[in-house]
Amino acid sequence: xxxxxxxxxxxxxxxxxxxxxxxxxxxxxxxxxxxxxxxxxxxxxxxxxxxxxxxxxxxxxxxxxxxxxxxxxxxxxxxxxxxxxxxxxxxxxxxxxxxxxxxxxxxxxxxxxxxxxxxxxxxxxxxxxxxxxxxxxxxxxxxxxxxxxxxxxxxxxxxxxxxxxxxxxxxxx
Numbered sequence: 001x002x003x004x005x006x007x008x009x010x011x012x013x014x015x016x017x018x019x020x021x022x023x024x025x026x027x028x029x030x031x032x033x034x035x036x037x038x039x040x041x042x043x044x045x046x047x048x049x050x051x052x053x054x055x056x057x058x059x060x061x062x063x064x065x066x067x068x069x070x071x072x073x074x075x076x077x078x079x080x081x082x083x084x085x086x087x088x089x090x091x092x093x094x095x096x097x098x099x100x101x102x103x104x105x106x107x108x109x110x111x112x113x114x115x116x117x118x119x120x121x122x123x124x125x126x127x128x129x130x131x132x133x134x135x136x137x138x139x140x141x142x143x144x145x146x147x148x149x150x151x152x153x154x155x156x157x158x159x160x161x162x163x164x165x166x167x168x169x170x171x172x173x
Contacts, residue, residue, distance in 0.1 A: 028155055028161055028166065028167055028168055029141065029153040029154070029155050030153060030154055030155075030156075031151075031152070031153055032064070032140060032152035032153055032154045033064070033152075034060065034064060034150050034151070034152045035064070035067070036148070038060070038063055038064060038067065039060070039148060039150050040148065042056065042059060042060060042063075044146055045113070045145060045146025048113070051086070053111050053112065053113060053145050053146070054109070054111050055082070056111060056142075056145050056146060057109045057110070057111025057140070057142035057145055058080060058082055058092045058093065058109045058111070059080070060142060060145075060150065060152070061092070061093055061107065061109045061140045061142070061152070062078055062080035062083070062092075062093050064152075065078045065093065065095060065107075066078045069095070075097070075098050076095050076096065076097065076098065076104060077095070077096050077097070077098050077100065078093065078094070078095055079093065079094045079095075079096065079100075080092065080093050081093065081094060089125075090108065090123065090125040090126040090128065090129035091106045091107055091108050091126070091129060091133075091137075092107060092108055092109045093105075093107040093109065094106060094107070095107070103133075103136060104136065105136055105137075105138050106129065106133045106136050106137045106138070107137075107138045107139075107140060108122075108126055108129075108130075108137070108138070108139050108140070109139075109140045109142060110122075110139060110140070110141050110142070111141075111142040111145045112141075112142070112143055112144075112145060113144065113145050113146060113147075114143060114144075115143055115144050115149065115151070116143065117143070118141075119171065120141065122170075127159070127170075130157075130158050130159040131159040134157060134159065134160070135156065135157045135160070137156070137157060137158065137159065138154055138155065138156050138157075139154065139155045139158055140152055140153070140154050141153050141154075141155070155168070
């Protein structure tokens, strides 16, 4: 609950200062680099359990972001909120200042063992957080979980893309 509260406070404070995001006219999903050495270091997937598939993808994204920020000397802290157990929050990873006072990115990870399955579930809480977090909300889609052929893409500010009607669709079923 503390992580959710601190993220909420930081989001409220930073949202007032952030300029509106630019409208995207190119492919919405941008490739996200996945170092082969990092994929090789992860334990192979032991089952088709959706929880395990999700945790594998979350671990990958958190590790990639930690490496990127450490290499860049950004002074940012990457916090995998579900590292010890699922917290039930509408995000999986936070990127914040080292003192945890400002959130730079609120990240939801959607993972699949498929190489190309583009449709995935989004909860109402996740959609609501995407709206509230605005430009700081990022969805990472991880394909090929548990294999050496992992591919990752990211979508920044999905709520803005839904509103703009520029290719992102919401399906209800």
